[in-house]
Amino acid sequence: MIEFLKVVVITLVAVFSQLLLTKHLEYFYLLDIPLIAVVYFGTYKGRIESCVIGGVIGLIQDSISGLPLGMNGFSKTLLGYMSASASRRLVLERFGMLLGLMLVLSLTDSTIKLVLFLGTGLTIPTRYAMATLLQALLSTPPGAAAMVGLTKLDRWRE
Amino acid sequence: MVKLFRPHPLVVLIPLLIAQLAILSLQVRNSEGTTLLRRATLLAISPFLLAANTGENFVGSVWNEYVSLREIRNENESLKEKIQAMNLESNRVLSSLRQAGQWQALLELRGQLSFQTKTARIIGRSPSFLSFTLMVDRGSEDGVRKDDPVINAEGVVGRVISVFPRTAEVHVILDSDAAAGSLLSRTHLQGVISGTGTSFLKLNYVLNQEDVQVGDKVVTSGLDNVFPKDLTVGRVVRVRQGESVFKEIDVLPVVDFTRLETVLVVVNLRPRS
Incomplete structure (x- = not known):
């Protein structure tokens, strides 16, 4: 139950903090906080839970961002699965490894969304294409740092 | 302890991804309005x-x-x-x-013609290449007799060898057993024309020293008491000096035997009244 609440709280915080921060400071859209949450859940949860949580976070993100519903949903579902799979094989205690994982997943997220844009036949604004790539790069260091912090928080709680 | 059934992650992932795409597709329309x-x-x-x-x-x-x-x-x-x-x-x-x-x-x-004739239709031909005979629709009832000459507008055809009441058999001049007294119309040299069993005739008994040329016309001489005089037989197509005293002369008959359908049977050599 606590774990479920934790997932709900972190999800809501990630999604709404993104919304609120972007509202007050435009350039915060370059930071994909929900992505950090998805990767974080993937590092310690199973692949099934991770892809389900990722999918839900993605759908919520889509519903508040104005993007077509399913755009982030698809991307975050896959990323949840990927991060859970990676955590089974990689030692994520090291910051460098975490940073690398975060970078790969951020770029994957951006790529998937661009592919979906192309696949749906929507015209991609150049600004968005650049921004989503920039978002991947900029989300990596704070994402990795946030995950370290969350992991330490979990250990402290235990 | 009961172990709960846990499906393979891909079993969950793939339907989830499809569901996300389905949701996405329900909203996104392309320029043609298709989802x-x-x-x-x-x-x-x-x-x-x-x-x-x-x-x-x-x-x-x-x-x-x-x-x-x-x-x-x-x-x-x-x-x-x-x-x-x-x-x-x-x-x-x-x-x-x-x-x-x-x-x-x-x-x-x-x-x-100055003599009596009967027109006859050819009603049969010998099937064998070895004997050249024709059947005509005139017989003894029409006055046809054995050895009557048979001619057409072109020249000599043959002679009657068998007579029946309404038909007669004609021995064609091409047959190797057939012969007729002949002469070369240009020089009046006499000889005997005979069949060879082929489509050519042979003029016999013309001496080597005689003048015979290719193209010379050969006609009946009337001396055989069968064919009337001056009926055309053919034209000389080849002349060679013979090993004996006589020339070897090949004659091409004027009658086209392949297209022959009607003939005249000379029933009486006596002048018509």
Whole structure:
């Protein structure tokens, strides 16, 4: 139950903090906080839970961002699965490894969304294409740092 | 302890991804107003549609070709039948014309001849290449007798060898046993024309020193008491010096035996009254 609440709280915080921060400071859209949450859940949860949580976070993100519903949903579902799979094989205690994982997943997220844009036949604004790539790069260091912090928080709680 | 069933992660992942795409497709429309779901569905089934269409076209095409071929074959057979009928008709007309021509020539010849003749139609030919005989539709009832000469407008045909009441058998001059007294019309050199069993005749008993040229006309001499005098037999086509005292002379008959249909049987060499 606590774990479920934790997932709900972190999800809501990630999604709404993104919304609120972007509202007050435009350039915060370059930071994909929900992505950090998805990767974080993937590092310690199973692949099934991770892809389900990722999918839900993605759908919520889509519903508040104005993007077509399913755009982030698809991307975050896959990323949840990927991060859970990676955590089974990689030692994520090291910051460098975490940073690398975060970078790969951020770029994957951006790529998937661009592919979906192309696949749906929507015209991609150049600004968005650049921004989503920039978002991947900029989300990596704070994402990795946030995950370290969350992991330490979990250990402290235990 | 009860172990809960836990599916493979991909079993969950794939339906989730499909569901996300389905949700996405319900909202996204392209410029033509088609949703992504419909587009994806069409994209997925289009190869099968294409294959089915191609197959249908192929089957249709084969069927059409088959039907066309059948129609063409029927038409072809019908046309062949028509052509055969037309050929038969054409042959019949040509034959009639040729026969009419021969009859006319015979009648003209008959008018010029001083002796009695009977027109006769050829009703049969010997099937063997070894004997050259014809059957004519005139016999003893018509006054035809054995050894009567048979001619046509072109020249000598042969002589009667067997007589029946209504028919007679004619020994064609081409036969190797046939012969007639002849002479070269240019030089009046006498000889005996005989058959060779081929389409050529041979003029015998002309001495080597005599003047014979290719193209010389050979006519009957009337000395054999069978053929009247001055009937055309043929033309010299080859002359060689013989090993004996006589020349070897090949003569091409003037009568076209392959197209012969009507003849005149000379029933009486005496002048007509």
